[in-house]
Amino acid sequence: xxxxxxxxxxxxxxxxxxxxxxxxxxxxxxxxxxxxxxxxxxxxxxxxxxxxxxxxxxxxxxxxxxxxxxxxxxxxxxxxxxxxxxxxxxxxxxxxxxxxxxxxxxxxxxxxxxxxxxxxxxxxxxxxxxxxxxxxxxxxxxxxxxxxxxxxxxxxxxxxxxxxxxxxxxxxxxxxxxxxxxxxxxxxxxxxxxxxxxxxxxxxxxxxxxxxxxxxxxxxxxxxxxxxxxxxxxxxxxxxxxxxxxxxxxxxxxxxxxxxxxxxxxxxxxxxxxxxxxxxxxxxxxxxxxxxxxxxxxxxxxxxxxxxxxxxxxxxxxxxxxxxxxxxxxxxxxxxxxxxxxxxxxxxxxxxxxxxxxxxxxxxxxxx
Amino acid sequence: xxxxxxxxxxxxxxxxxxxxxxxxxxxxxxxxxxxxxxxxxxxxxxxxxxxxxxxxxxxxxxxxxxxxxxxxxxxxxxxxxxxxxxxxxxxxxxxxxxxxxxxxxxxxxxxxxxxxxxxxxxxxxxxxxxxxxxxxxxxxxxxxxxxxxxxxxxxxxxxxxxxxxxxxxxxxxxxxxxxxxxxxxxxxxxxxxxxxxxxxxxxxxxxxxxxxxxxxxxxxxxxxxxxxxxxxxxxxxxxxxxxxxxxxxxxxxxxxxxxxxxxxxxxxxxxxxxxxxxxxxxxxxxxxxxxxxxxxxxxxxxxxxxxxxxxxxxxxxxxxxxxxxxxxxxxxxxxxxxxxxxxxxxxxxxxxxxxxxxxxxxxxxxxxxxxxxxxxxxxxxxxxxxxxxxxxxxxxxxxxxxxxxxxxxxxxxxxxxxxxxxxxxxxxxxxxxxxxxxxxxxxxxxxxxxxxxxxxxxxxxxxxxxxxxxxxxxxxxxxxxxxxxxxxxxxxx
Numbered sequence: 001x002x003x004x005x006x007x008x009x010x011x012x013x014x015x016x017x018x019x020x021x022x023x024x025x026x027x028x029x030x031x032x033x034x035x036x037x038x039x040x041x042x043x044x045x046x047x048x049x050x051x052x053x054x055x056x057x058x059x060x061x062x063x064x065x066x067x068x069x070x071x072x073x074x075x076x077x078x079x080x081x082x083x084x085x086x087x088x089x090x091x092x093x094x095x096x097x098x099x100x101x102x103x104x105x106x107x108x109x110x111x112x113x114x115x116x117x118x119x120x121x122x123x124x125x126x127x128x129x130x131x132x133x134x135x136x137x138x139x140x141x142x143x144x145x146x147x148x149x150x151x152x153x154x155x156x157x158x159x160x161x162x163x164x165x166x167x168x169x170x171x172x173x174x175x176x177x178x179x180x181x182x183x184x185x186x187x188x189x190x191x192x193x194x195x196x197x198x199x200x201x202x203x204x205x206x207x208x209x210x211x212x213x214x215x216x217x218x219x220x221x222x223x224x225x226x227x228x229x230x231x232x233x234x235x236x237x238x239x240x241x242x243x244x245x246x247x248x249x250x251x252x253x254x255x256x257x258x259x260x261x262x263x264x265x266x267x268x269x270x271x272x273x274x275x276x277x278x279x280x281x282x283x284x285x286x287x288x289x290x291x292x293x294x295x296x297x298x299x300x301x302x303x304x305x306x307x308x309x310x311x312x313x314x315x316x317x318x319x320x321x322x323x324x325x326x327x328x329x330x331x332x333x334x335x336x337x338x339x340x341x342x343x344x345x346x347x348x349x350x351x352x353x354x355x356x357x358x359x360x361x362x363x364x365x366x367x368x
Numbered sequence: 369x370x371x372x373x374x375x376x377x378x379x380x381x382x383x384x385x386x387x388x389x390x391x392x393x394x395x396x397x398x399x400x401x402x403x404x405x406x407x408x409x410x411x412x413x414x415x416x417x418x419x420x421x422x423x424x425x426x427x428x429x430x431x432x433x434x435x436x437x438x439x440x441x442x443x444x445x446x447x448x449x450x451x452x453x454x455x456x457x458x459x460x461x462x463x464x465x466x467x468x469x470x471x472x473x474x475x476x477x478x479x480x481x482x483x484x485x486x487x488x489x490x491x492x493x494x495x496x497x498x499x500x501x502x503x504x505x506x507x508x509x510x511x512x513x514x515x516x517x518x519x520x521x522x523x524x525x526x527x528x529x530x531x532x533x534x535x536x537x538x539x540x541x542x543x544x545x546x547x548x549x550x551x552x553x554x555x556x557x558x559x560x561x562x563x564x565x566x567x568x569x570x571x572x573x574x575x576x577x578x579x580x581x582x583x584x585x586x587x588x589x590x591x592x593x594x595x596x597x598x599x600x601x602x603x604x605x606x607x608x609x610x611x612x613x614x615x616x617x618x619x620x621x622x623x624x625x626x627x628x629x630x631x632x633x634x635x636x637x638x639x640x641x642x643x644x645x646x647x648x649x650x651x652x653x654x655x656x657x658x659x660x661x662x663x664x665x666x667x668x669x670x671x672x673x674x675x676x677x678x679x680x681x682x683x684x685x686x687x688x689x690x691x692x693x694x695x696x697x698x699x700x701x702x703x704x705x706x707x708x709x710x711x712x713x714x715x716x717x718x719x720x721x722x723x724x725x726x727x728x729x730x731x732x733x734x735x736x737x738x739x740x741x742x743x744x745x746x747x748x749x750x751x752x753x754x755x756x757x758x759x760x761x762x763x764x765x766x767x768x769x770x771x772x773x774x775x776x777x778x779x780x781x782x783x784x785x786x787x788x789x790x791x792x793x794x795x796x797x798x799x800x801x802x803x804x805x806x807x808x809x810x811x812x813x814x815x816x817x818x819x820x821x822x823x824x825x826x827x828x829x830x831x832x833x834x835x836x837x838x839x840x841x842x843x844x845x846x847x848x849x850x851x852x853x854x855x856x857x858x859x860x861x
Contacts, residue, residue, distance in 0.1 A: 027718065
């Protein structure tokens with residue numbers, strides 16, 4: 001009798017131990033979303049005129065990666081059978097009449113969950129269709145414990161269908177115009193005079209705007225390295241930038257290394273004698289056409305090709321003018337070896353929060 | 369001679385691999401299952417039901433069996449994440465020591481080596497085991513696993529007519545992908561089993577046993593070249609979460625219980641019946657390091673359950689043998705298997721795959737002592753399987769019914785008093801191949817074996833098997849398997 005009790009107890013205990021989790025009541029695969037994309041096509045006047053954007057490119061990004069769809073003839077995209085996730089949805093279409101205008105809009109952090117229906121509207125606004133975007137920023141430094149961070153680079157992407165020319169373009173860091181001095185902050189339009197202020201570094205591609213000596217072919221990348229050498233020789237976890245397309249070279253510095261195999265962007269500010277270094281976890285970077293080189297009074301917004309502000313914390317303030325970008329990118333932790341990249345090559349809806357993602361490792365010259 | 373034997377044993381030790389229940393004799397005779405009388409294929413609770421309590425009665429003599437084995441497979445009929453072929457080498461030592469009234473002890477140890485040639489992407493050891501989760505990188509390369517396994521069983525008779533037994537098993541393997549991501553795997557599996565068997569009505573035995581198993585597979589891909597290699601956690605077949613960096617880790621933890629019962633009856637003359645049933649609930653969890661970037665200064669790190677799969681397996685099997693006369697034995701087999709599973713994404717509490725497989729098997733066969741030197745066996749087995757699968761995340765619903773047939777033949781020829789030659793042939797026809805996905809699939813198995821004594825106390829049994837499987841749809845696909853083993857049995861131990 002005693003034996004049987006032990007046996008029964010043992011069976012019950014083991015049965016309890018093996019208790020499995022409960023099967024979920026909701027199954028995956030039943031998510032549905034209806035996205036309407038409309039765009040402001042107004043060219044003259046201040047009253048926006050929205051029309052449905054037919055055949056607009058819609059980029060869905062989530063933990064499952066990127067998926068590209070197109071709206072139908074009524075500007076509607078029906079999503080069915082996609083996995084449940086938090087999506088950032090951006091839409092873009094070249095203006096129906098003016099090819100130099102891009103209509104872009106986005107929705108951020110939209111939960112599309114199985115068993116539920118999401119209905120939302122993307123209102124696209126006009127941005128300049130420059131064809132070139134800052135595509136990747138690697139600035140946080142590799143995994144190391146010696147404070148090594150000199151392997152930074154910036155990647156450009158030509159998302160247009162035509163050859164662009166880099167002649168005379170400028171790449172800038174904005175860290176002046178400080179709020180501690182009672183100003184709006186780096187990249188903001190101080191004085192509301194149509195330019196952005198706070199240029200700290202301005203490096204320039206060779207030549208002048210309009211010249212055609214430095215082609216940038218469609219659907220290709222250009223890597224701009226601060227120091228174009230193989231950094232793996234210094235830190236094993238770093239990267240090889242000896243084959244970068246461009247190198248920042250400060251001709252006013254006595255110590256800046258110059259790789260003769262790599263063409264240079266040179267410094268336009270003689271008062272700055274350091275190499276083109278940026279904040280590991282936060283900064284404002286701008287690519288401009290180079291038609292406005294007078295940095296002291298700010299850079300004309302009309303000359304800006306692309307700009308982004310990355311920050312170290314979700315509570316950090318945004319400074320960069322909203323006409324350049326309307327949100328901020330939460331940057332990679334310092335010395336993590338991580339990189340910031342647009343989810344889609346050149347995918348620029350002027351909304352950094354939805355356009356960018358953090359990569360576990362840099363990918364110079366290519367997309368993840 | 370002793371030196372040569374020692375070299376032979378050393379070679380065997382270095383080159384072998386095999387499981388506990390390696391049965392060389394029937395392996396050479398076409399794997400006859402229920403029509404043949406064989407000491408390792410009886411209907412007892414130990415041989416048929418795996419209950420360690422009956423070891424005491426099943427094994428009455430001490431011996432040591434050394435079994436090196438070799439296996440190889442190749443061919444283009446395979447699943448997406450399968451390798452182009454597997455090479456298996458291993459060596460097993462299995463000793464039985466009878467201790468009289470103190471009981472019986474069984475010790476088994478093996479060392480196994482497996483090379484998966486040009487393994488396609490998957491980093492999981494068992495890719496197709498019913499979970500909706502794959503763990504892959506983006507490259508193909510050789511993947512090798514190697515490691516030891518130990519099984520210890522002890523059985524005794526605490527009270528007259530009541531038998532108790534227990535076993536403990538431990539397996540450890542380390543795996544390495546030899547290129548690109550250089551993924552490393554540490555796999556360990558531990559099993560504990562306890563059983564009871566009671567002899568009643570003189571010729572009947574009833575047994576129960578419970579087994580607990582716990583395994584963990586830790587996968588780590590760590591190399592600076594991971595800048596170019598992406599590791600993907602698949603949920604279903606199409607959607608994955610991609611990761612780059614170094615290192616990338618993942619853990620798969622499994623645990624389960626098996627509750628088994630056996631009923632064995634033997635009239636001592638002509639009829640023996642074995643009935644066994646098992647119920648196995650188990651689960652599997654994928655654990656991933658979870659990193660949250662709170663700010664550039666702080667990063668939180670934890671290990672969370674990413675995915676979960678539950679399994680429920682039930683089977684009941686009946687085997688019977690009846691000696692019509694001294695030369696003719698007929699056997700019958702019936703089995704019912706139910707295998708059910710569901711998988712979910714834990715963080716979202718969403719069901720992503722549910723499948724249910726039911727299988728019923730019926731078999732009839734006979735073995736006939738055609739002459740004092742020649743034993744012949746013939747078996748036919750019919751099975752009916754139904755698969756109901758709903759892979760919700762991929763919007764893939766599947767319902768398949770398959771009626772399958774297997775014909776087994778085998779023969780043993782007594783060349784001299786102690787030398788036996790064996791051969792066998794199997795033909796199988798499957799309406800649907802549930803593993804590889806082909807239709808109207810034919811399989812052919814050819815086997816041969818030999819058994820002879822080397823010295824007074826040393827006997828050798830060797831077997832070789834070749835299998836070819838090919839479907840009619842799609843055509844021009846086939847897969848072949850070649851395996852062989854040699855069992856050296858030392859009768860005194």
